[in-house]
Amino acid sequence: MTIKLQPKVLTGTHFKNGNWAIVEGAIASGIAEFFAYPISPASEIVEYVTYRLPAVGGKAAFIVEDEIASINMCIGASWAGSKVMTATSGPGFSLKQEGLGLAYMTETPLVCVNIQRGGPSTGLPTFSAQGDYMQVQFGSHGDYPAIALTPWSVQECFDLTITAFNISEQVRSPVILLLDGDVGRMMEQIEIPKKEDLVIINRKRPPPGTDKNSFKQFDITGQDDLVPPMAHFGEGYHIFGTGLTHKDSGVPLLDEDLHSELIHRLYKKVEINNHLYPKPEEYYLEDAEVIVIATGISARSALQAVLDAREEGLKAGLLRLITVWPFPKEQIEELAQRAELVVAEMSMGQLIWPVERYARKPCLLVSRIGGTPPSPAMILEGLKKARKK
Amino acid sequence: MTAKKKTNEIDTSTMVKNPPKKFHHPYDELLRKYAIPTIYCPGCGIGTTIQAFLEAITKYTDIPHENIVVISGIGCTGRASGYINLDGFHAIHGRAIPFASGVEIARPDIKPVIISGDGDLFSIGMGHLAHAARRNIDMTVIVINNSIYGLTGGQDAPTTPVGALTKTTPYGKISYPFNLSQIAIANGATFCARYTVYEFTPLAKAIARGMNHQGFSFIEVISNCHVNFGRRNNLGDAIAMRKQFKKARVRMTEKDINKDWHKTDIEFKVGVGFTKIPTGIFLEEKERPIEFSERIVNAYEIKKS
Amino acid sequence: MEVHQHPEKKYYLITDESRCKGCGLCIAFCPKNCLGFSDEYNDKGWRVAKMQRMRDCIKCYMCERSCPDFAIFIDENEQTEKEELLKEEKTQEEKKN
Structure with missing residues (x-):
């Protein structure tokens, strides 16, 4: 099938809903893949992204077998060098928790959209709610520092999606975009700026000339922001990632002091980059x-x-x-x-x-x-x- | 020529006291040496399978090492990726395949190889395997089947044979086990092989053949968990179990490929052990359906005007 | 590391006692019964495998391939082989001359 190439940034004034704006924000940020499972009220995101992403030269956007697969595929794609996003709602967000824990532990940049709906359990599938607030920070087991942004308008859906990607790339951490169902489906006027006016930041990479044999994926020596540069698969760095407590080389070591040091660094990393997060x-x-x-x-x-x-x-x-x-x-x-x-x-x-x-x-x-x-x-x-x- | 007499005398005259150089295991460069010795019990088949994989990528396939990513889930086998000095990832329980799918879709030039256990891939991660096989994603899945959950202490797995005694089936396993190879084929795997850890070289060659195959390739390795499975079922130690594999294996020949894959059930008798393990390459679809990343590229062309 | 050299074929067989876990697979699967357990224990408390009759070794690689812990391996000793080939050639040339 032949499809027409579409511009990456749809500069201009539109009258659209929040889910649409999130997709536009993600595409403007340069996502290459999108994996999700259909769930109300987030289905519009995956419906629109499967139409838009291939037409701007993205690699793949499709429905995967389940919520758990979608978050793990996102982590895989992110480690292979892509910007990725997934979108879900309450029950799906519960299923994604273990995967999100892995993303926090392995410092994987990605954005997960949660369009909140009434709960617990299946609850009110098409209705709005704000009941996942605590789950963002305490849903996955163990201690981890969450970053979550909440827009209140369609315009902000677009702006904050770009901000969320910038934060996730800069801090090397998953960022949750926490919307209530109302904002996701509300129709409003939205102004998309010119491509040149958008600030898109990509992740820190190992500087050219880095010795590939001695590179360590989680080494923060010389990094004031406590964010280690990220190498990708297939570049010869022989990187290793694990959800186990690991040394700065990524190799697991089950040690009390090391665990304490690692988790404290993850918290400190999110705290020290406080200037990046939008103020109230x-x-x-x-x-x-x-x-x-x-x-x-x-x-x-x-x-x-x-x-x-x-x-x-x-x-x-x-x-x-x-x-x-x-x-x-x-x-x-x-x-x-x-x-x-x-x-x-x-x-x-x-x-x-x-x-x-x-x-x-x-x-x-x-x-x-x-x-x-x-x-x-x-x-x-x-x-x-x-x-x- | 006269047959040499077998003696048990110890001959130390061949010992070299001052070796002329520093010797390395041929695969030392591909191992994270600081992680060795492994966490595995003495005689475990996982180490042998790791070696077979390393032999496959050095001797039998031309895929550049920097394009291989070894991914594993949780379990004894889950630690395998940590010992191999290539790009690797130790995913959460059962989710090695989605992770690998993400890597493969993002970077189609990378060959993800999953080395994981039967509990990881066929119990908690069964759904993902079915879908990856259906999509025909270009990856190689090496599943080490030891018939039990080893790391957690010997609970019964979906691969535990009927009647077998485990920690959680003290009166004998009631339900039937999976035939992993048939599941993979039924779901759309385009390459499928099974070997025991005893058959080292055929296993290494099959792994390489699976990696060279474009599409979803599946290699089942029947391994010995003598500590948790063998001990409770009177199968003896690692040596006894491997000798049993040697005896029980029924090798399929090259002619049988694509023919007899449905006659591959493993037979197990309580108190005796494995009596029949069909091994060999079961399926290789030469006129393959196109693998997933290629299909994405071919699905549409973008008109630039 | 204990190194043994085959008296005729000159290749080496190396056993690494720091890696060996004493599972006995190499000993059991050696077709020529060359290997045996050592009387000593290694740092981790395993009775390690030792080459005992290197003269009988046929370089079948069975020990290397059955070892799950990368503790026993064969070094082809290509350099010595090449040197010997060169020596042989030289002696033959000398004989001719």
Whole structure:
């Protein structure tokens, strides 16, 4: 079959949904492969990417046998030198957890999109939710530092996908794009910039002239950002990767001190590159006496509630988290000292856990589950209640 | 000529006290020497299979070593990739094949070789094997079948023969075992062979032939787990088990290729051991269906205007 | 490492006691019964395999190929072979002259 070559970056104004924007962001970042399993509400991503990726010269985009295979194929392709992405929803994200753990341990750059839906189990397949927040950080067994970004608009779906790829390549770690189903399927105007204006960063590679026999895949000597340069398969470096606790050469060694050193470095690596992660967005925080903290679709609702509160004379503000993991603790600590905090989310209360931990005081939860975000009226009520305390 | 008398006298006169040079094992360059000795029990068949693989890539195939990636899953065999000084990866349990598929699709010039166990590839990873064979992805799967979960201490695996005693079947295994080769063929493998660890050179040659084959190639190695399987079933030590393989193997000839692959069930008698192990190359599709990466390239052409 | 040289064919057979685990496969599968267990133990506590009757060796590679631990191997000693061939040629030339 003959297909027409399409441009890599569809510069211009479009009226599309979040899933579409994610695919465009990934293609603009230069993904070569995409492996996924169909699952509502993330199916649109795989439907669109199988149409778009071959037409821009990508290598392969297809449905694989299961969720577990898709994440492991992504890890394989990433070690062979490609930028890769996979997309899923709640149940699939649960299945991917072991693979994601391997990706954290082997420092594999990749992006995993999770369009959240109602849970637990099969739950509400076509409805929206924000209940996978904790799973991102605590879903796979053991300790690992997660990086997760949450967009709240279609425009941000595009922008943050590129940011997610840049972070994953720079930090050499998987990055989770954590959307609620509403943002994934919401139609909005989106502006795609020119190709030249996009900042695309690729992973650090061993400098030319590196001795292939003495190269170590996880060696951080001389790397200020604690990110080891990554060699790929088929280049003669004889690299080795394992999910076992390993030395900087990648060879497993089951040793207490080595394990402690390795895991501490992984955490430190994510912490030290803090400047790369998007900062939370602030709305009316200067004089706010009560602040609502929210992400994704709940934040849109919360912004309306803040505006309504201001009209009623209540000095309210909104802190919208974009990087949800690592958690922006300093900001929460600072805000908690001068204002009451309200957390609005589409779950039984997950985001409130780290907020309360760093605020060091009880915060008010505005929660609504079942597919609809907490309404502005609900959040406004919560703001008033928190003010009275 | 008179037949030499067999003596048990020790003759130390041939010993060279000051060797003229430093001697290396012929495959030392292909081994991660600091990892040797291996973690395997004395006499384990995995080490022999690793050696057969190294012999295959040095003697019988022209694939450049830097284009070979050795991938393994979890288990005793899972550690095999760590001993080979090539590009390697030690994936999670059962997921060696998806990892290899990802590597092969991203870099079609790379030849992924999976060395993993029967529990890894046929229990937890069975679904992936079926799909990789169906897609005919250009990879070589070497599955070391020792009839048991060795690393975890001898629990029964899907390959444990009926009646066999294991830690978790103290009254004898109830269900029937898989015939791994037939599963691979039924799912679309285009090359399939089986050898015991006793047949070293044919095994090495078959591995090389499988690697030279474009498409999904499958090599089953019947190995001895005398510590966990042999001991509980009175099969003796490594030597006894390998002698049993020698006796039980029924070699298929070159003429039987593509003919008798459905008559390859392994026979096992409780208390006696393996009584029949058909070995040889079972299937080699010369007029092969095109392998996957090539199909991706051929699927469409991009019009640039 | 213990090195034995075949008295006639000049190739070497090397046993590496640091790698040997004493499984006995090489001893059992040697068709000429050349190998045996040593009386000594190695660092890891295994009774290692030793070449005992190198004169009987037929260079069948059975020991090398049955060893799972890369502990016993044959060195072809091509250099010595070449040197001897050269020597033979020289002596033959001298004889001719």
